[in-house]
Amino acid sequence: MSANDDRDPLFRYDDPVFADERLLEITHLPGPDRIVGRDEQMQRVADALNPAIFGSEPNHLFIFGKTGTGKSLISRSVTKRVISEAERDNVTVKYAFIDCGEQNTEASIIKTIAQLVNEPGDSGVSIPDRGLGTGDYYKRLWQAVDRCTDVTIVILDEIDMLEDDEVLRKLSRAGENRRISNSSIGIIGISNKIDFPDHLSERVKSSLSRDELVFSPYDANQLVEILEKRQDAFHDGVLSDDVIPLTAALAAQEHGDARKAIDILRNAGRIAKKQNATRVTANHVRDAKEKTEADRFNELIEGSPQQAKAILYSLTLLTENSTQKEFPTKIIYNQYKEVARQLDFDVLSERRVQEILQEQNFLNVIQSEREGRGRGRGAHAKHRLLENPSIVKKVLLRDSRLAVLEETE
Ligand SMILES: Nc1ncnc2c1ncn2[C@@H]1O[C@H](COP(=O)(O)OP(=O)(O)OP(=O)(O)O)[C@@H](O)[C@H]1O
Ligand SMILES: [Mg+2]
Incomplete structure (x- = not known):
């Protein structure tokens, strides 16, 4: 793309390195053709959610695995496919993705789910940002779920950060306890702590029947393939041949972490761009690895x-x-x-x-x-x-x- 003559010369309109940097952002949800090596896990998630496409109650599911193994990605991706499949038969499936690291109290989780599924015109209720007690938020949630959906899928990411697991019990028992009658709720709980269920209260452990699924780390070849399927984030010819293999090898050093691989690749591009380089090289990747680790560590502490x-x-x-x-x-x-x-x-x-x-x-x-x-x-x-x-x-x-x-x- 060449800059237009009447553009303000203070700004840049062409990016010599990236064609579409968004493909490497963590919030980007890649299409099924860009997802590598997770067929079996996708099938297991699909099996658990399958009843939802007929408007029936899905199975609850817990997913475990180390950081960057695709847990959040696969949960979101399969859930979206369930929603569009159900739509073809006029079944309304909605989903709420909750990051329990950011929202870990019962009231805020319930409020967020309610706001995400509610359509005031259909339910006749509104979900205010503040001002209601937990009990009232629950009441409105049940109304919203019942009147606006056939099935609600609640994804609780980083579920080990939950302050109190009572919310799991209430959500999983909503049908049984006749809080909702025309609708059902399925829970997907995600954690990178494999022993997470041991920390659940006895009440929840015994009442929440669920499938469990473990995601293992990627090997270096899978990381190469994941990166190759995103290389259109860069302009043609910008990546030197050794960039992707090196990035994959560095990201596989501790455990095959796709998050780290993608972060390193994006940072390598940014560093190259800052230096006004037109190619991304192995040296950019090494600098990017250090920056990526420092950023991650900084976030933690x-x-x-x-x-x-x-x-x-x-x-x-x-x-x-x-x-x-x-x-x-x-x-x-x-x-x-x-x-x-x-x-x-x-x-x-x-x-x-x-x-x-x-x-x-x-x-x-x-x-x-x-x-x-x-x-x-x-x-x-x-x-x-x-x-x-x-x-x-x-x-x-x-x-x-x-x-x-x-x-x-
Ligand atoms: N199989 C895959 N194919 C393509 N991209 C992948 C795959 N697995 C993970 N990714 C990408 O790697 C990044 C990290 O994946 P994701 O967020 O799903 O990891 P996670 O297991 O949820 O990690 P965490 O425990 O840290 O939350 C995302 O950008 C995602 O798109
Ligand atoms: Mg995640």
């Missing part, structure tokens, strides 16, 4: 308190200065005391440090394992950093209170 960052920094120092990777709480604590002193922080108790390490474990920033059959919760745990220490350090030093550590090195 940016909300953490400064004390937690100081503790992580201590673990990073230990990791850098040793051939070992795993360190007992006690050793981390000794290093932390030193760091806290340098930072002029109050020195927390060892017990508190242990608790914070456990929280970080939950955030997938570090991995903690109990040594042997240690007594006392976690007192004998060992901790290891899950990211490259140089990246962790860089991100931690972005915090202005920690930045002083850089000078003392």
Whole structure:
């Protein structure tokens, strides 16, 4: 595309690198022909949802798997196909996609589902943003579901972040308890914690019958294929031949993570563009890998308190200065005391440090394992950093209170 003469020369209208960058955005839902290596999983999701196309109650389904294995993608993709298939027989299927990381209270989840399925003209109810108690939101949800849909599919992504699983019980029992009579609800719960069902309350565990499905990581060849099917995000000839294989190999290093592969490829394009390069090369990919990991890590810890960052920094120092990777709480604590002193922080108790390490474990920033059959919760745990220490350090030093550590090195 060439710029028009009457365009404001202050802006650029042609992108020398990307033809359509949106294809690489996380919110983009690729069509079925761009989805690689998930036929079996798609079939299992379709089997669970199949009754919905006749207006009957689907089976509930839990999906597990590590990050970037296509759980959200496959759930959304199959659900959309169910909706259009049902439409052909005048069956109204609607869906609500809830990210429980952003919305984790019962009231906000119920309100969001209600707002997504409701059509005030048909239901005669409105779903205000605020002002109703949880019970009233439920009442309106049942009305909206009953009057505006034949089947509602509720996708609860990152379901392990739910504050209280009561919402699962109410949704799964709505028909049985005659909250709704003309309609039904199917739940898809998604988590990257494989032991998630163990954490459900007994009430929910026993009342929620469901199918379960595990997504395994991709291998490097599958990642290559996934990337090849998105390469029209770039103009012809922009990608050097080694870019896709290298990106796939880097993204397969820990576990075959398609999210990481796509993020690296997009960042490589952005870095090339910033440098006014017309080709994306292996060097752009390597820089992009570092940027992608730093961004991801930043996302995980940016909300953490400064004390937690100081503790992580201590673990990073230990990791850098040793051939070992795993360190007992006690050793981390000794290093932390030193760091806290340098930072002029109050020195927390060892017990508190242990608790914070456990929280970080939950955030997938570090991995903690109990040594042997240690007594006392976690007192004998060992901790290891899950990211490259140089990246962790860089991100931690972005915090202005920690930045002083850089000078003392
Ligand atoms: N089989 C696939 N074919 C094509 N693209 C894929 C495939 N699997 C994943 N992707 C792409 O990789 C990215 C990550 O996928 P998705 O968000 O579904 O992962 P996830 O398993 O939900 O990860 P997380 O646990 O981190 O939420 C998305 O951009 C998605 O489009
Ligand atoms: Mg997901």
